[in-house]
Amino acid sequence: MTRSQPLWWLTGLLAVAVAGVAGLAFGPVRLPPVAVATEILNLLPGVRMQSGLSEREVAVLLQLRLPRVVLGLLVGAMLALAGAAYQGVFRNPLADPYLLGVAAGAGLAASAVIALDGPRALLPAAAFAGALAAIGLTYLLGAAGGRDRSPAALILAGVAVAAFLQAGQTWLMQRHADDLREIYSWLLGRLATGGWSDVRMLLPYVVGTAIVVLLHRRELDVLTVGDEEAAGLGLHPQRSRLILVAAASLGTAAAVSVSGLIGFVGVIVPHTVRLLAGASYRAILPLSMLFGAAFLMLADLLARTAAAPAEVPIGVITALCGAPFFVLVLRTHRRVAL
Amino acid sequence: MARGRRTLAVILALVAVTAGCASPDEPAPPTSSAEASAAYPVTAGGVTLDQRPQRIVSLSPTATEVLFAIGAGPQVVAVDDRSDFPADAPVTDLSGFQPNAESISARTPDLVVISNDLNDIVASLTTLKIPVYLAAAATSLDDGFRQWRELGALTGHPAEAEDLVGRVGTEIDKLVAGLPERATPLTYYYELGPELYSATSTTFVGALLGRAGLTNVADPADANGAAGGYPQLNQEFLVKANPDLIFLADVTCCGQSAATVAARPGWNTMTAVQRKQVVALDDDIASRWGPRVVDLVRAVTDAVAKVPA
Numbered sequence: 184m185t186r187s188q189p190l191w192w193l194t195g196l197l198a199v200a201v202a203g204v205a206g207l208a209f210g211p212v213r214l215p216p217v218a219v220a221t222e223i224l225n226l227l228p229g230v231r232m233q234s235g236l237s238e239r240e241v242a243v244l245l246q247l248r249l250p251r252v253v254l255g256l257l258v259g260a261m262l263a264l265a266g267a268a269y270q271g272v273f274r275n276p277l278a279d280p281y282l283l284g285v286a287a288g289a290g291l292a293a294s295a296v297i298a299l300d301g302p303r304a305l306l307p308a309a310a311f312a313g314a315l316a317a318i319g320l321t322y323l324l325g326a327a328g329g330r331d332r333s334p335a336a337l338i339l340a341g342v343a344v345a346a347f348l349q350a351g352q353t354w355l356m357q358r359h360a361d362d363l364r365e366i367y368s369w370l371l372g373r374l375a376t377g378g379w380s381d382v383r384m385l386l387p388y389v390v391g392t393a394i395v396v397l398l399h400r401r402e403l404d405v406l407t408v409g410d411e412e413a414a415g416l417g418l419h420p421q422r423s424r425l426i427l428v429a430a431a432s433l434g435t436a437a438a439v440s441v442s443g444l445i446g447f448v449g450v451i452v453p454h455t456v457r458l459l460a461g462a463s464y465r466a467i468l469p470l471s472m473l474f475g476a477a478f479l480m481l482a483d484l485l486a487r488t489a490a491a492p493a494e495v496p497i498g499v500i501t502a503l504c505g506a507p508f509f510v511l512v513l514r515t516h517r518r519v520a521l
Numbered sequence: 522m523a524r525g526r527r528t529l530a531v532i533l534a535l536v537a538v539t540a541g542c543a544s545p546d547e548p549a550p551p552t553s554s555a556e557a558s559a560a561y562p563v564t565a566g567g568v569t570l571d572q573r574p575q576r577i578v579s580l581s582p583t584a585t586e587v588l589f590a591i592g593a594g595p596q597v598v599a600v601d602d603r604s605d606f607p608a609d610a611p612v613t614d615l616s617g618f619q620p621n622a623e624s625i626s627a628r629t630p631d632l633v634v635i636s637n638d639l640n641d642i643v644a645s646l647t648t649l650k651i652p653v654y655l656a657a658a659a660t661s662l663d664d665g666f667r668q669w670r671e672l673g674a675l676t677g678h679p680a681e682a683e684d685l686v687g688r689v690g691t692e693i694d695k696l697v698a699g700l701p702e703r704a705t706p707l708t709y710y711y712e713l714g715p716e717l718y719s720a721t722s723t724t725f726v727g728a729l730l731g732r733a734g735l736t737n738v739a740d741p742a743d744a745n746g747a748a749g750g751y752p753q754l755n756q757e758f759l760v761k762a763n764p765d766l767i768f769l770a771d772v773t774c775c776g777q778s779a780a781t782v783a784a785r786p787g788w789n790t791m792t793a794v795q796r797k798q799v800v801a802l803d804d805d806i807a808s809r810w811g812p813r814v815v816d817l818v819r820a821v822t823d824a825v826a827k828v829p830a
Contacts, residue, residue, distance in 0.1 A: 212761040242787035243757045250786065360603075360618050361774045368716040368753070375716070375756055378786025492758035493742035494717070 191460040195473030199256070202480035206252035209484060211491035212243050219244060250379045251487075254441070255480040257382065258374065259448055261389045261438040263475020265431040266449025267456070267467050268396045271403035272427045276457075277338050279449035280314075280435045284344035286444050288317025289436045291348045291355070294366045298359035307384065310436035313348075318432055320344050372445035372498030374483050381441040392434030396468060399427055403464035445498050447505025448475055454508075560679070566671035568654045573677040574632035578625055580617035581636035584656050585610050586811035587669050588634070590685055593676035599628045605805065606813070622646055632675060659725045659810035662732075666690070668810070685812060692815045696822045697732050701830040708736045709766040710759060710793075715775050717754040724750040725810055726817075730768070733821050738762040760787045766824060767793040768800050770807040777801075800824040 207223065208216050214236065221234035222244055236244070262280065269278040269285075280286045292313025296305050321344045325337035356366050377384075402423040405413045410420040435449075452475040453467055460466045479497075482504070486497040562571045577597045579585045585604035588597055600610045601617040615624055617636060622645035625633060633646055633653045646653045654675060659665035666686045673682020709730060711720050719739035720727045723746060727737055738759070742752035771777045779799040788794055802820055806813045 211755045211758040239760060239763060239787075239790040242790045243760050246787035247757050247760060357619060364714040364718055365716060365775060368714070368718070373716065380786075487755055487757070490742075492755050492762070493748065493752040494755050496753075 188460060188466055191456075191466070191470055192473075195470050195477070198477035199473050199480075202477040202484070203252055203256065206255065206480045206484050207244075207248060210243075210248050210487055212240070214240060214244060223249075246378050250377075250382050251374050251483065252480055253382050254374050254385070255483040256476040257385050257389045258438045258442045258445065259452075259475040259477070259479025259482075260472040261385075261392065261434045261475075262445065262448040262479070263452035263471040264393060264396055264468060265435045265438075266475075267453035267464070267471040268403070268427050268431040269449070270453055271406060271464050271467075272424050272431075273337055274407060275337055276454070277450065278341075279447075279453075280431075280439075281345070281444075281446050281449065282338055283341040284317040284321045284348060285314045285432055285435050286439055286446070287345040287348040287352070288313035288315075288320075289439045290370065290444055291317075291352045293369070293440055294352050294355050297366055297369070298355050298362045306440040307388070307437045310440040311433050314432040314436040314439075315429070317344055317348060318428060322428075368496070369443040370498070371496030372443040372501070373494070374442055374486070374497055375494065377441065385437055385441050388434050388437035392430045393472065395430035396427060396434075399423055400465045400468050403427070403468070407462075407464075443496075443498065445479070445501050447501045447508070448479055451501075451505050451508050452478055560674070560677065563674050563677075565674040566654055566656075566668070568632075568652050568675060570632065570652055570675055572631075574630075574652075574675065576628065576630045577632045577634065577676065578615070578628050578630040579604060579634045580615060580620055580625075581634055581656055582606070582617075582805070583636065583659075583809040583811040584634040584654075584668075584672065586809060586813060587672050587682075587685075588676065590812040591669065591673050591676070591678045591681040593672070593678050596676060598630065622649065626651060634672070660723070661725060661728045662690075662693070662810075662814070665725065665810035665814070669812075689812055689815055693732070693818050696815075696818050697734075700734060700822055700825055703734065703830050706734050706736045707765040707825060707828060708738050708762070709768060710738050710754075710762070710764040711768045712771055712777065713751065714771050715777055715781075717756060717759065718751055719754050721750045721752065726770075726807060729814065729818060730821055733818070733825055735766070735821075735825065738764045756785075756787070760791060763791050764793055765828060766798045766800065767791075768802055768807075768821065768824075770802050770804055772801045773804040796828075798824065798828060 208219055218234040218236050221232050222236060222241060224230050225232055225234070234241075266279040269280065269283060270276055273283075289310035290313070292309040293306050295301070296309045301309070321337065321341045324340035324344065356363055402413070402418055405416055405418055406420060406423065413420040453471045456467050456470045456474055460470055479501070482500045483497050485500050486495045489495050561573060562569055575596055577588065577593065578599045579588055579597055580601040582601070582604040585597070585600045586606055588594060589607050589610065594607075594609070598611060599613045599615060601615045602612065603617060604610050604612060618639065620635060620640055620642040622642060625646065626649050630651055633651055634656055635642060635653060636656050636658060638655055643653045643655060654672065656668045656672070659668060669682050669686055670679070673679045711726065711730065713719060719742070721740050721743045722728060722731050722737045727750065730737065739752060739754060742748070742754050742758075743750060767782060769777050769782070778801055779794075779797065782799050783789055783794045793799055800820060802817065806817050
């Protein structure tokens with residue numbers, strides 16, 4: 184299955200580069216491409232060139248657009264990686280942070296922090312706690328059927344947990360109408376407000392999660408054949424599972440706490456990668472990060488420019504692309520299962 | 522928004538019809554008499570009352586302010602949980618966001634004033650034969666004045682309402698007339714939340730700020746009105762648009778201030794931030810179309826007057 188892998192690596196890197204350059208070159212404020220390139224080169228040590236941009240335009244480029252593109256890269260890579268990891272851990276091609284209730288759990292906890300006027304620095308920690316609680320609940324409910332639980336049971340449990348948590352969130356929003364706009368905006372997803380501080384906040388989580396998950400890529404491949412076989416090969420399937428779920432949930436929670444709920448990246452991207460580059464997690468995990476990053480950077484470019492100078496919530500864009508894709512995957516998956 | 526308003530108008534018309542059917546007598550023609558006692562039955566804003574209401578329930582903070590300002594305060598028996606002005610308003614746990622016909626009718630009102638027909642509340646109350654006056658968010662100062670006059674007519678205080686409209690109108694005209702002449706109009710950004718939701722000139726507050734001779738930078742973001750006059754703006758665009766003035770209507774709700782605005786990435790390059798032309802407004806006053814709208818206009822004109830012409 185790995186025969187065409189170098190090609191996909193190249194394509195992935197190229198996609199990230201193209202999306203990144205496009206994200207920097209275009210925006211609601213028109214900046215000359217040459218000037219943009221000049222200012223980016225000025226970031227290198229020792230380079231000092233005149234770009235002809237005003238101080239305000241430089242601020243737009245370096246303090247608003249560049250961090251936003253980087254944030255898109257990090258969030259996209261994180262959500263796609265987490266989705267791929269969940270799919271491996273639960274041996275379920277439909278698992279993603281949204282269907283498993285992880286995002287809803289993180290969402291409820293983060294909304295509670297906003298609604299109860301808690302310190303915003305608490306957001307990632309609260310989101311992580313909510314994410315873990317949600318996935319724990321999903322797992323327990325999905326496993327209630329016994330040892331040989333079906334993939335459908337887990338997903339259905341996730342849907343139930345997500346619905347329950349979203350109801351809690353709706354109730355919270357209704358009780359705290361003053362915070363409605365803030366929570367609502369966050370629910371729809373946004374890569375807008377914090378600039379570099381959001382990037383600095385998220386980066387360690389993404390790097391940490393990526394390291395942990397990528398180190399377990401072999402375990403994920405083995406888990407696909409079954410727990411007994413994995414144990415037979417000298418692995419601790421439950422321990423690997425726990426580590427992977429914790430890492431993916433922490434990463435998702437951190438991403439969600441800065442970007443809001445951005446749906447479907449975690450399911451579209453790993454699937455595309457699986458269809459294109461084969462079923463080995465050694466390829467799926469890193470390629471998902473690349474394509475996830477590229478996808479979200481492009482989605483954000485659309486979010487920024489489609490209705491400029493107004494914003495379209497990025498969650499709307501990813502869901503608009505994701506929902507039809509999801510149906511397609513469901514159809515092909517059923518064909519395989521039959 | 523245009524469609525929303527039309528729907529609202531249709532609902533209002535329907536309500537007017539059903540309200541008319543519900544009352545046994547033919548509604549009398551609208552009265553403009555200042556003699557409150559002799560005025561009933563009275564019809565205003567599609568509502569007909571046979572006698573002066575003595576148990577008014579207001580589920581709209583704006584309406585509460587208006588009712589007390591026109592001397593109908595003693596007739597008000599209950600107001601919603603957000604009606605925090607004036608201080609002696611009888612606040613209850615009734616909600617204008619989740620109006621509940623049963624809890625409202627438990628107060629045995631003879632007039633309910635509400636700003637949104639949520640949960641089909643108008644139809645429910647009409648079924649219970651409780652008259653409902655729908656004071657939808659005003660779209661202009663004149664629209665607000667119309668509501669004040671209608672509330673005055675319904676509650677038996679038409680003269681006081683007319684007087685209030687006159688005083689507020691004159692005061693606003695005076696404030697606006699006192700502004701210095703400018704070659705180019707100042708531009709402004711009006712912030713409703715730190716997620717950069719704003720209000721265009723088509724909204725009540727936008728229209729009000731337009732009277733002070735200001736140009737709204739948010740207008741191109743909702744040129745077709747699809748966002749109902751409340752678009753979410755892009756950060757890059759705002760920094761580049763570089764408004765002369767920034768008005769914050771998200772001070773109490775969201776903890777914004779001149780300092781937090783200055784700390785946002787890139788915003789320290791903006792004229793309004795550098796020249797300290799970031800104005801913190803009172804969230805509540807800024808989102809209501811009641812008598813305290815004068816205070817809002819004063820805050821705006823004070824800020825405008827300070828900018829050298």
